[in-house]
Amino acid sequence: MKRVCLFIILVLMTSAGTAFSLEKGALLYHSSQGDTLYGRTDALVLPCSPIDAFYGALTSGHAGLYIGGGEIIHAKRDGVVEEPSENFITREDLDKGCRYVGAKLPVNYDDPAVWPPERKDQIIVIAREQLGKDYDFTFHRQKGNGSGDFTCVGLVEYVYEEVGYDVTPGGYYATGAGGKTYAQTYNCAETLFQDWTGINSFTGKVEFSRVQHPLTTVLKIPLGREYEGERYIFFPYSQYRQPSTVAVPTDIPVSGGASGSGGGGSCFIATVSPDRITSVSLLIVLFSLVGFLAGVYRSRRSGNGP
C-alpha cells in the first residue's frame, strides 16, 4: 500500500513539475558573457575589431519569446528557430558568464478584455511565420521589414507589433536628454592604429540608439540601420526597460541546453564580410603609403627649392 501511495505521489509531483505557469508570449532576456548587458552597465563599450565582435564581444544580451509548452522562438546566428526553452542560454554561454535577466509580459496581460486567448495565440502564429528566416548580420533592418531578416530583439518587437502591441516606442536616439552617451576611443587595425573617437548612445525611451563605429565611419562599411545619415541599433535592454511590460516569475528552464551551431543567444555578432574589411583596409593602407610618399617628395622638393 505504501508503495502505491509513494508511486501516486511521485506521479503527481512529476506531472506538477511539467505544468509551467509562465504564460506564452513572455519576453525573455539574458546578459552576454561576463554578465554584461549593453545599456545596463555604465560604460558602453563596443569592440573595435570586427573579429572581436564576431566572437561575441558585442555585449548586447539576448531576447526571445516563450511560446508555451516549454518552447521558445528566437532569432540567433543561424536564423529564427523554435527550440526547447533550456536552449535560451546554452551550457556554453553559461560557462562564458551569460546570465538570465528575467521574463516580462505586457501590462494587463491577465485581463481577458485586453488580452483574450486568441490575441495571445496570434503571437505564436506571427512568430511561427518567421521561422526559418535569416539573422540580420548587418543590422540593416533588424525588425524584418523588407528584408525578412531579424535580430533577436527586433523579432520580439515585430511579433508584438503585429498583434497590435507596441512594446517599445519607435524612434531614434542620438544624444542628449533621454539616454546615456559615451565617447569611446578605438585604436586598432581598423583605425590604422590611430585614436578614433566615436559617440555611442543608449536609450530606454525608444527603439534605436546611435552607434558610431570605425567600421562605418572610417571604412564606410554599414553597421546599423541608417537614419538621417547616422547608424542605429535596437538593443535588448532598451526593450527590457519598457513600462509597457512587467516582470513576471520564471518557472521554465531557461538555461543549460546543448549548444547548437547557432550557439545560444548571443544576439549581435558578426557584422560584415571579412573579405570587404580586408580589401577596404588594403586600400586605406595603400592610400596612406601614397600620402606618405607624396609628403616625403614634397618636403624634399621644398628643401631643394630656391
Place this chain on the structure above:
Amino acid sequence: MKIYGFFLALVLLLAVFASPAAAEEGNAAVARQAARAADESLNMDERIQAVQTLGRSGDGRAAAPLLEILKDPSEEPGLRACAARALAKLDTARPDVLAALESAYRETAAEDNLRYTVLQTLGDLKALEALALLREALEDPDDTVRFKAVQALGELNDPEAVKLLTGRYEQEPDKTVRAEIVRALGRLRDPALEPFLAGALLRDEDALVRWNAALMLQGYDELGPEAREALAEAARDPSPMVRQAAAGGAP
C-alpha cells in the same frame, strides 16, 4: 617634369594593386568564402557568415559549395539551414537546389528547424515543383511542420495548392495551423476565396481562426455580398478581437 613622373608612378602603383584585384575579385572572393564555409576548423559563426556572404554575392559560382554543405548530413543543421537560404538568394541551379532541399527534408534524422527552413525556403522560391513534398508535409505529425507547409503552399499561388489548403482546413485539429491556412489563402486576395474565408469567419470553433478570417477579408480592396454579410454578422461575435477586425479595426 619630376612631378609628372611622380604621378605616373603613383598611377602605375595603383594599377598594379587594383587591376588584378578587380579582375579576380569575383572568383577569388567566392573561392575564399567557399573555403571558409567548408573549413571545419573554423568557429561555426565564421562559417555561417561565410555562407551568408556567398548567398549575398549573387554569384552563380557560389551554388556548388553551398549545395555541398546543404547535402552533407554530418554538417551542423544550423549551417545547412543558412546554406538553404543562401541558395534561395542566389536563384540559380534551381533543379539541383530543389533536389537538395527535398533530400535534406526527407532525411530520417533531419533536425526540426532545418525542416522548417526547407519549407520556408520552398515558399520563398515559389517552388511549384515541390508540391508533392508540401502535400506530404501537410500530414506531418509535427504541427509546426504543417504550419510551415501551409505558409509555403500559400506562397505558390497555384490552384492545386489552394485546393490542398482548403481541403486540409476541414481536417486540421491545430488552431494555429487552421489560422495560417486562413492567412495563406487570404493573402492571395482571390475573390473566389471569399466564400471560404466568410465560412471560416462565421463557423470556425476557434476565435483565433475567426479573427484571422476577418483580418484577411478586410485586406481585400472590394468584397462580394457574402463576405460583407459575414463581416456584418461577425460584429456580434463573442470575441472582442473578431468584433474589432470585423469593424475594420487593425489588430
